[in-house]
Amino acid sequence: MPKTADIIAQALKEQGVRHAFGIPGGEVLELLDAFRRAGIRFILTKQELGAGFMADAAFQLTGRPGVLVATLGPGITNTTTAVAQALLDRSAVIVITGEIATSLKAIYTHQIIDQAEMLRPLTKWSTTFASRGALAQARKGIAVALSPMPGPVHFNVPTDVAAVEQDAGGGRSDAAHVGSQAVAQDLGRAVKWLGTARSPLALVGVGVQLDGAARELRRFVEAWRVPVITTYKAKGVIPEDHPLCIGGAGLSPVVDAIHMARLREADLVLCVGFDPVELRSDWIAPWSGSKRTVSLDLVPNTHHVYRCAIECAASIKAALAQLASAAPARAPRRWTDAGLDRYRRTIREAIEHRPQRGVGPYQVVQTLREVFPRDTIATVDTGSHRILINHVWQSYEPRRLLQSNGLGSMGYALPAAVAAKLLFPKRPVLAMMGEAGLDMVIGEMALLDRHRLAPTIVVFRDDTLSLIKLKQERMKLPETGVATGSPDYAALAKAYGGQGVVVESAGELGKAARSALRSRRFTLIEARIDPAEYRKQM
Numbered sequence: 001m002p003k004t005a006d007i008i009a010q011a012l013k014e015q016g017v018r019h020a021f022g023i024p025g026g027e028v029l030e031l032l033d034a035f036r037r038a039g040i041r042f043i044l045t046k047q048e049l050g051a052g053f054m055a056d057a058a059f060q061l062t063g064r065p066g067v068l069v070a071t072l073g074p075g076i077t078n079t080t081t082a083v084a085q086a087l088l089d090r091s092a093v094i095v096i097t098g099e100i101a102t103s104l105k106a107i108y109t110h111q112i113i114d115q116a117e118m119l120r121p122l123t124k125w126s127t128t129f130a131s132r133g134a135l136a137q138a139r140k141g142i143a144v145a146l147s148p149m150p151g152p153v154h155f156n157v158p159t160d161v162a163a164v165e166q167d168a169g170g171g172r173s174d175a176a177h178v179g180s181q182a183v184a185q186d187l188g189r190a191v192k193w194l195g196t197a198r199s200p201l202a203l204v205g206v207g208v209q210l211d212g213a214a215r216e217l218r219r220f221v222e223a224w225r226v227p228v229i230t231t232y233k234a235k236g237v238i239p240e241d242h243p244l245c246i247g248g249a250g251l252s253p254v255v256d257a258i259h260m261a262r263l264r265e266a267d268l269v270l271c272v273g274f275d276p277v278e279l280r281s282d283w284i285a286p287w288s289g290s291k292r293t294v295s296l297d298l299v300p301n302t303h304h305v306y307r308c309a310i311e312c313a314a315s316i317k318a319a320l321a322q323l324a325s326a327a328p329a330r331a332p333r334r335w336t337d338a339g340l341d342r343y344r345r346t347i348r349e350a351i352e353h354r355p356q357r358g359v360g361p362y363q364v365v366q367t368l369r370e371v372f373p374r375d376t377i378a379t380v381d382t383g384s385h386r387i388l389i390n391h392v393w394q395s396y397e398p399r400r401l402l403q404s405n406g407l408g409s410m411g412y413a414l415p416a417a418v419a420a421k422l423l424f425p426k427r428p429v430l431a432m433m434g435e436a437g438l439d440m441v442i443g444e445m446a447l448l449d450r451h452r453l454a455p456t457i458v459v460f461r462d463d464t465l466s467l468i469k470l471k472q473e474r475m476k477l478p479e480t481g482v483a484t485g486s487p488d489y490a491a492l493a494k495a496y497g498g499q500g501v502v503v504e505s506a507g508e509l510g511k512a513a514r515s516a517l518r519s520r521r522f523t524l525i526e527a528r529i530d531p532a533e534y535r536k537q538m
Contacts, residue, residue: 001165004134005034008155010168011138012094013038015146016064019422020096021051025071027098030162032069040067043422043451045415046443048075052082052093053415053441057402059091060416061377061423063212065145066093072100073111076118081409083122086152088277088406089233090206092145093152095119099128101160119154126154131164148298149275150210186312187319190270190294191326194224197268197292198334203249204238205231207273207298209398213317214238217272220320223327226270227335227343229259231278232405236395244335246343248390250279250405254350255391262343263287269308271295273316276305277406296320351391355530361385361460363506364527365392365432368458371513373428377420379403381413381433384467384531385460389432411440414457418444421453428517429455435486436465442492448522449497456516457524458509459489462531469531493524502526 002010008031012020021043024032035042045051048070055066066086070079076097086093097115100108116126125144127137138155145153194200208217214237221228221244228238229246238245249259263269263286273296276283284305287293295301295308296319312319352362365388372378378393379402380386386403395401402420404412417431438459448455465482472479490500498521503509509527516523 002168003030003034003162004129004131004157004164004166005030005162006037007134007166007168008096008129008138008157009034009038009040011135011142012065012067013040015142016062017067019043019058019419020067020069021045021054021058021419022069023048023051023071023075024069025075025098027071027100027159028069028096028157028162030159031096031098031157042069043447046446047441048078049082049411050415050418050441050444052079052085052095053404053412054419055093056082056086056089056091057379057416057419058423059086059093059150060089060402061399061420065142066091068093068095069097070095071098072115073113076115077113080118080122081407083119083152083154085404085407085409085412087122087124089404090149090151090210090275090277090406092150094141094145094155095123095152096155096157098162099156099158102158103160105158116154116156122152123154124151126156128156128158129161131161132166134166135168148210186310187322187326190310191323193268193292193294194226194323195328195332197332199266200224200226200268200270200334201263201266202226202228202270202272203274204228204234204272205274205278206233207275207316208237209234209273211273211298211316213273213320214398216317216320216324218242220324220327223324223331225331225334227340231274232390232401232403233278234273234398235390235401236398239396240394241396243337243340246340247347250283252351252387252391253280253282255347256280256282258347258350260286267292269293271297271306271308272320273297275406276303279305347391351388359503359505359509359527359529361388361529362392364458364460364509364529365389367506367509368430368432368513369393371510372430372456372517376400376428376430377402377424378430378432379413379416379420380431381437382408382410383434383437383460383465384470385432385434387467410437412437414438414441415444417455417457418447418451418453421448421455422451425453431455431457433457433459435459435461435463435489436484438489439484439486445493445496445498445522452520454520454522456513457493457522458513459524459526460529461486461489461526462529464531489524489526493522498522498524500524500526502528504528
């Protein structure tokens with residue numbers, strides 16, 4: 001009979017898991033060996049935070065569960081930010097922790113904390129494996145992690161249980177897809193509103209991506225001619241060069257003010273998988289109760305950040321298909337191409353700024369988008385640059401711009417790029433980050449040379465926590481605690497086995513980026529920018 005560890009590994013393998021990330025201790029060695037036998041590649045990281053971000057990115061890129069492995073004591077305490085990331089960014093991550101043997105648990109104290117209780121507030125479900133029933137536990141946990149809304153599940157595995165042989169009967173079982181079809185009569189009023197609206201707008205969020213409804217979304221908006229505004233994590237669910245795509249919303253006060261003005265004018269608002277976990281507080285009650293509003297989402301609205309007159313909690317894909325099928329033979333005449341172009345131009349003019357000398361963050365992102373292919377997988381870290389990037393960098397496919405937005409954690413971009421290159425070695429991968437975020441996880445750069453991965457890393461270097469400094473200025477507070485004092489990143493990249501270059505103009509950046517795309521080693525490009533450039537865009 002198989003060991004408990006083998007049963008867990010096989011259940012994950014059957015769900016398409018091919019990589020696990022983490023740092024081992026003696027308490028998880030049986031599990032690592034089970035991964036080896038099952039054909040799951042274990043990636044040793046430098047810290048559990050980076051491992052968790054890699055697991056999160058693995059889910060975001062593939063839709064299959066990500067796996068984070070940690071040992072007891074500091075191993076599990078180091079996971080908490082990564083687990084919170086999975087919870088608030090709607091990622092199905094299986095967090096597997098080793099635990100002291102059950103025979104010692106009552107009296108042993110070294111490195112012992114209540115692991116299940118510590119992670120319980122951050123997970124959808126936590127279970128400690130026993131010497132019987134491991135298959136049912138593993139399958140339930142995977143199903144819970146993947147069901148709407150996806151999120152982390154904790155598998156706690158005592159060392160003596162991991163090695164116990166137990167029955168694994170029952171054959172292969174795919175995780176159940178929890179959901180239901182939209183009911184036609186529930187959408188009848190929405191169809192009538194769509195037919196009479198003169199200026200409808202669709203607010204589209206990560207739910208469309210989670211439900212695999214990008215094709216249905218495009219068919220719907222084209223059939224009814226409804227412009228689309230997306231959250232940051234939904235970028236690419238409709239190609240951003242599509243004539244009905246307006247761009248992103250959620251965190252930029254400057255851009256959101258433009259969108260809010262349009263929402264006030266709209267006579268119909270459709271929220272499609274529009275998760276408020278990605279939004280600033282200014283999005284609380286963003287329209288009046290009298291406005292015609294429709295929500296299509298995987299789960300009921302329990303957040304009350306915004307309310308809609310019609311709510312359909314079911315399959316987004318099915319609901320969009322029904323609405324598209326009910327469209328007239330010719331799309332309604334509304335929202336002229338010229339009007340939509342003016343809308344997009346207003347946003348671009350609000351954030352575009354060209355410095356008199358050197359290179360600004362807008363030019364950095366614009367240059368990178370011009371150089372990198374359409375199918376690039378990009379990752380972005382938290383900071384002033386991320387808010388700007390989401391309004392300049394265009395995405396053309398779902399799941400191709402990865403970031404921490406629900407949690408908004410720094411340090412995400414580099415580990416996510418590692419995972420992206422491991423999973424898609426032939427795709428170009430670009431990581432964009434500030435120096436403070438890179439400092440938090442810089443050790444993970446060692447994985448690039450070790451696994452022969454060649455992403456491009458661009459550091460927006462301004463030696464300042466620019467977003468925090470800007471807030472201090474606006475609060476009329478003295479500058480305190482925002483100077484980063486960072487090292488020579490180009491030299492560090494070379495020390496880690498890659499290439500490093502410093503650029504101070506758009507021309508130099510373009511040349512360096514094209515060279516990086518041809519390189520077989522990873523390249524770090526340090527772009528020197530003036531932090532004052534963020535003022536207009538924030």
